[in-house]
Amino acid sequence: MTEYRWLLPSVLLGDGQDGRTVRRSTRDWFVDIVIFALCAFGTLALLGELQASGTRVSDFEQLLAALACVAVWLRRRWPVGLCLVLTVITTYFILAGPPAAVALFTVAVHRAFNVSGPILLLNLLTVLPSAQLRPDPTLPFWVNVGITEAALLAIFAWGMVVRARRQLVWSLRAQADKAAEEARRLERERIAREMHDVLAHRISILSLHAGALEFRPDAPAEEISRAAGAIRGSAHQALQDLREVIGVLRAGDAEEPTPERPQPTLDDLPGLVAECRQAGMRVELEVEAGEVPERVGRDAYRIVQEALTNARKHAPEVPVSISVGGVAGQGLGIRVRNRLPARAGRGMGIPGSGSGLIGLTERASLLGGRLSYGPTPGGEFEVEAWLPWKT
Template identity: 65%
Template sequence: MTRPRGEGATGEYRWALPSVLLGDGRDGRRVHRSTRDWIVDIVMFLLASGLTLVTLPEIQDEPEPLIALEQVMGALACIGVWLRRRWPVGLAVVTAVFSAFLELVGGASVVALFTVAVHRPFKISGPVVLLSLVTLAPYIMLRPPDDMSPGAAAVLTSAIVLTAFAWGIVIRARRQLVWSLRQQAATAAEDAKRLERERIAREMHDVLAHRISMLSLHAGALEFRSDAPPDEIARTAGAIRTNAHQALQDLREVIGVLRHTGSGEEDPVPDRPQPTLADLPALVEECRQAGMDVRLDLRAEDAPEGLGRNLYRIVQEALTNARKHAGGAPVEVAVDGERGKGLSAEVRNPLATRHAPRIPGAGAGLIGLTERAELAGGRLEHGATPAGEFVVRAWLPWPVETTREGS
């Protein structure tokens, strides 16, 4: 769906609604009518023709040349109604001028004025309706009615013109509202897709960073301990294979989800089981098998799924950072909290004593953790302490009443 030229999705309408909504040729370009447009145009043509036929008896007493001119111009004006989408303003101005002294052009003039009110903003349609009202004066002077006073005739004809104009304004306002709602719905859908992709990106960074750091740790062990016993080498190689397989599986799943979110399908892709707070001991045990010295103090095990998943990811990323930047140093993980007071986690480890080469993407994980905590309504702090430790502290709100998802 196109936007008005020079404006954003929520800006003012520079000319009119998109031609796809109005069936408007715009600036004389060819009109592409839908079935509904054809029906409306036929009705408008019949309306103009009907009004012309109704006023036909009014010219019976006129001279023959004037009657012939009236009939020709009335027929041409009715035929011109088919051009109302392509040249609405031009048709309205021409018919308004001719209706100042011709009777049978009045029906087409009313239809043309209605079209301008629908297809053009007030800064254009306003002067056109003003012109139509001005031409009523010479019309009443040249064709004074026999059954009413000139004042009553002026009021009646003005009411007809203003009614047609007001009707067009109402239809235009309704179409603007519909178009605006469609634009808002499209923008909301795009925002939802963007937020979903950002969420997937955060999840994949946490998961893949953990898996790849495990691969790096095991590969480093093989590199520096080439004389290790065969069974230890086989165990380390098996751990590398397992983590590589899991990383590939995670990558395939996220690619599938990203393709799905970009395909416009409505059926949701079922998510794989997500980790919760109860999975923290398994995560710590996996790190221990990789050679890390991790101590876990878990004092909150009944947290809601969404809340526990967020805290799990924070602890997972903090362990990944400790493994990358302070390999071999002992790590302490403390998780505590209760309903109504919040859920907190603290991960601390001694600072690295040797300068390690900078790992690609270093620092992005902490930024992602901060964003995750803030999106959950909590906070996250990290940094070195005077005691020579690096600490990551996170706090997430735990409402008194939570849903099953908890977020």
């Protein structure tokens, strides 16, 4: 949010963090030049009015008023100190009134009320001795005091309004930045989940074929060639998926969103099962569902994919049965079962993060469904899910 630092009510020239100096922007230079010109014009106009009313203005007071106008350039670096000095000066030298008003406005804009409030009170209190020491011959004492204090209150209120507006703009922009950052974080998490599902599936198939070559080095040349081709194809597809996600992550801060590759749906389940059968798994698939919504179909595909990946890891030689069915309005049910291995340690030894099924549970919950997994009393491992399917 550094590009919005000028909006912060406490950030002034010299208020940079870690001792760094905040430099004036082009906008700051323009505003300061205009304010300096207004101070000079207001001081000259006040001088002419005082002289026209017969009030004597000394050369020292004119010099002091000129220096006060020049000191306005310091209002960004030392707003409180400048306002205090000019407040004391204007107690007697009223020609410095315009720069003092600018200093009060600056404090109201750039400092919290616990700082600007006492300074306003000091300004209001100094009006009484100023009106007594330098009375206006054209106005009664209390009228002069009332007009001056009303002017100070109006200037201070204007500064508070400007401060409130800047705080609101800064807050809205900060919230927008936070929302954009949160959206980028969620998108990266979604990509990470997708890549976990895809790469775990690809690498488990690759490991299955490699394990077959390791334990059957005397297999026929045709079978070895087919397994090597499957390894090559799985590795190539895994690398392609990895390049795609890296490209998306690198383009995450670009203005134009990177188009996503086509996502799998429920219609792609037969292809997934065929790929697993080619890798040597025994898989039975039963689908009794019509045209399901795209997101429901994608999540159902990912659930089946992760369940098959776990089956390859922990029970590669055990048959797996998959049943998917449902109707619109009642939801889509998914059940993946396989017998638990006869003895522990018969899996392929593929390392896993342990977060695959947890991630699928979160995916189902986000969609409004549910997912459970674990061994059954019948000696099977079951992954069961229900996803809402609205009409």
